[in-house]
Amino acid sequence: MAIYHLSTKPVSRSSGRTATASIAYRAGIAIKDERTGKEHDYTKRKGVAHTRLHTPNDLKIERNELWNLAETTETRKNSRTAREIVVNLPHELSGRLRMMLVNDFAKDLANQYGVAVDVAIHTPDAQGDNRNHHAHIMLTTRKLERLESGRVALTDKSQLEMSNTQLKERGLPSAREELKAIREQWANITNKHLKEAK
16 A cells, blocks of 8 residues: 655755755766865665656756756755655556656645756665655745846745745745645645555
8 A cells, every 4th residue: 555655854964965965966966066075976776766846837947957057046044945855656556557647746845835846766775665656846945037137047935935924924824734736636646646546
């Protein structure tokens, strides 16, 4: 039976993490962090089954450009540069159907919050449970928009990154309520895909 799991955590400088290193590891790619000059190369990493970048309104931007932008847009030494969501993918679905499921969810998040959403599907570890298919979904903390100049930029903090005070001022649900809604959204979309696959 499909086991439900969705967890989320920030990628923040205060814990020594960067968006560039995080996505390089999750996607199994190489990225040079333009802010620190450090090269993150995980091209030899095994177990990455699929990656895909989703942007609001299908804005065109390269993965390394996006996550370097996420790093350079934040100026404080304790800044959050990304948010990561980890979900279990039902082993009952085929690889293609798992890919469709997580990309449907990521696309919804990109359009709902106006952020870029980067997906990396990982296969189970050889030593672990062979049903442990899962996805790492990285979201920018700011909205990705095209400016009047034509340049694509990260602008205002997304709803997911606002404080409860800011959310209340705008008449939006609290951070806790919003996470609950995302969890429900994942459950619903997963159940829909499982039902369609019978």
